[in-house]
Amino acid sequence: MRFLSMVRINERAGQKPDAKLMDDMGRLMAEMSAAGSLLDTAGLRPTAEGKRVRLSHGRQTVVDGPFAETKEVVAGYAMLQAASMDEALALARRFLEVHGDGWEVECELRQIDEGGCDAE
Numbered sequence: 001m002r003f004l005s006m007v008r009i010n011e012r013a014g015q016k017p018d019a020k021l022m023d024d025m026g027r028l029m030a031e032m033s034a035a036g037s038l039l040d041t042a043g044l045r046p047t048a049e050g051k052r053v054r055l056s057h058g059r060q061t062v063v064d065g066p067f068a069e070t071k072e073v074v075a076g077y078a079m080l081q082a083a084s085m086d087e088a089l090a091l092a093r094r095f096l097e098v099h100g101d102g103w104e105v106e107c108e109l110r111q112i113d114e115g116g117c118d119a120e
Contacts, residue, residue, distance in 0.1 A: 002039065002112040003088040005095070007076040009105055011047060011066075024098045036081055037091055043076040072106065085111065 009015065017025070032038035044050075047065040054061050067073070078095065082088040092107040099105050 001082060001084070001088075002114070003080040003082055003085070004110050004112060005078040005080055005088070005092050006074045006108045006110070007078070007095075007105060008072045008108060009075040009103075010071055011073045011075070012071070013104060015103060021099065028094065028098050032091065032094075037087075039079040039081050041076065041078040044074060047073050080109075085109065 029038055029041060047067050047070065050065040050067075052063045052065070052067065054063070078091075080088050080091050082091060088109050088111075092109055096105055096107060
């Protein structure tokens with residue numbers, strides 16, 4: 001099964017990864033990739049560089065970032081391969097542990113619906 005882990009942070013907190021975190025994260029990603037449990041991952045650019053496109057009652061609108069009403073934003077993602085939600089949860093917990101005590105980070109885990117658009 002595939003799972004999407006959306007990494008959420010408070011963008012206004014100004015947290016920046018230091019060299020140790022980047023090294024630790026690199027080792028973890030290499031290990032998880034070699035094991036076949038990390039399929040893809042990336043960080044996202046700040047919301048100030050983003051746009052939101054909304055459809056409401058047949059009308060589309062575009063809002064430029066940053067998005068003032070949003071406190072926590074998706075800062076990155078990881079596509080995981082796991083046998084169960086419990087296994088995916090263990091992978092997300094390892095990712096969070098690498099950050100140590102100084103970070104406020106949240107991972108939202110969602111299983112990919114392999115059934116297509118018709119599945120509920």
